[in-house]
Amino acid sequence: MVSAQDNVISATGLRRAYGDFEAVRGIDFAVRRGELFALLGTNGAGKTSTVELLEGLAPPSGGEVRVLGHDPYRERRRVRPYTGVMLQEGGMPAQLTVAETVRMWAGCTARPRPAAEALELVGLAGRRDVRVAHLSGGERRRLDLALALLGRPEVLFLDEPTTGLDAEGRHATWELVRELRAGGTTVLLTTHYLEEAEELADRLAIMAGGRIAAAGTVEEIVGAHPATVSFRLPVGWLPGDLPPLPALGVTGHELAGTAVRLRTGALQRTLTEVLLWAQDNGVELAGLDARSASLEEAFLKIAGAAADDRRAGPRERPDQGAGAAAYAAGPVRTDERNAR
Numbered sequence: 001m002v003s004a005q006d007n008v009i010s011a012t013g014l015r016r017a018y019g020d021f022e023a024v025r026g027i028d029f030a031v032r033r034g035e036l037f038a039l040l041g042t043n044g045a046g047k048t049s050t051v052e053l054l055e056g057l058a059p060p061s062g063g064e065v066r067v068l069g070h071d072p073y074r075e076r077r078r079v080r081p082y083t084g085v086m087l088q089e090g091g092m093p094a095q096l097t098v099a100e101t102v103r104m105w106a107g108c109t110a111r112p113r114p115a116a117e118a119l120e121l122v123g124l125a126g127r128r129d130v131r132v133a134h135l136s137g138g139e140r141r142r143l144d145l146a147l148a149l150l151g152r153p154e155v156l157f158l159d160e161p162t163t164g165l166d167a168e169g170r171h172a173t174w175e176l177v178r179e180l181r182a183g184g185t186t187v188l189l190t191t192h193y194l195e196e197a198e199e200l201a202d203r204l205a206i207m208a209g210g211r212i213a214a215a216g217t218v219e220e221i222v223g224a225h226p227a228t229v230s231f232r233l234p235v236g237w238l239p240g241d242l243p244p245l246p247a248l249g250v251t252g253h254e255l256a257g258t259a260v261r262l263r264t265g266a267l268q269r270t271l272t273e274v275l276l277w278a279q280d281n282g283v284e285l286a287g288l289d290a291r292s293a294s295l296e297e298a299f300l301k302i303a304g305a306a307a308d309d310r311r312a313g314p315r316e317r318p319d320q321g322a323g324a325a326a327y328a329a330g331p332v333r334t335d336e337r338n339a340r
């Protein structure tokens with residue numbers, strides 16, 4: 001049982017408006033101690049606007065934020081020493097060297113790590129005397145991360161930390177984030193890389209149009225979307241020879257000649273039934289492939305459904321907490337009655 005005290009970050013009915021435009025429209029979520037929580041969403045979904053409220057950079061226009069039990073905007077001094085922030089745009093003085101930048105930042109940080117340790121952590125130890133102006137985009141991102149880690153934060157906010165990094169740099173950053181989390185750091189991450197969320201996140205929320213459209217573990221979010229089983233039937237067999245598809249747990253299908261693609265909410269059952277049918281009938285299924293939905297497929301459907309909702313105009317929406325369930329069925333393209 002998780003108590004409210006275990007929640008290091010919490011957002012309740014959180015809103016943020018820029019003039020007449022509301023970028024964050026009443027969201028609720030909580031991040032437990034030692035957890036890595038990822039906020040995903042399309043461009044303009046409201047992720048950065050949300051994270052800035054959690055970082056205490058602006059007050060909410062509605063609702064409430066708590067970080068380590070305090071309001072991060074009004075009680076900044078009680079929260080800031082325990083948090084590390086990696087903004088989307090670092091904005092460091094270009095003429096300082098890497099080491100000077102870290103030393104300058106250490107001067108504003110309670111209990112800073114030694115500069116050499118911070119640079120070692122992010123793989124910049126060999127670049128300490130290089131001016132910021134001469135760093136690559138990826139190296140600047142790593143310097144941003146070193147600064148965020150300087151105060152050994154209990155809570156780390158990472159806004160798109162691996163944008164601009166090459167594959168090696170991205171994997172090195174993931175490894176570092178895993179180590180920090182293993183050491184008990186609570187991490188809130190925004191990212192456009194779904195693989196990053198799959199690799200790192202204990203739980204995630206998908207934002208769309210300023211709301212949370214789905215939330216849960218990767219497995220919960222992906223599990224709410226249909227898996228697929230596909231194969232080709234041999235010459236002489238037709239899709240109509242298969243057993244009745246609804247009886248296999250199939251919720252939708254596509255047929256093209258002898259190629260069959262089944263959508264199912266019960267992958268194991270559908271696959272077992274298909275294989276038993278094939279065995280009983282001596283049928284060889286060519287190109288047999290069975291897979292769960294990917295996070296990318298789930299993300300695209302959730303974001304697409306939310307965009308359709310917005311285009312359809314204002315109406316009663318399900319509570320954000322019910323988001324995952326509301327989208328659970330996913331679109332079913334084909335009516336099963338036409339299957340045979």
Ligand SMILES: Nc1ncnc2c1ncn2[C@@H]1O[C@H](COP(=O)(O)OP(=O)(O)OP(=O)(O)O)[C@@H](O)[C@H]1O
Pocket residue numbers: 018021023041042043044045046047048049050
């Ligand atoms: N200072 C601002 N003034 C007015 N509108 C803003 C401001 N900052 C952001 N917005 C708008 O608020 C919405 C949400 O922006 P936000 O940057 O939070 O999205 P995001 O999910 O972080 O997007 P991205 O993935 O592109 O970084 C967008 O429509 C954006 O244009």
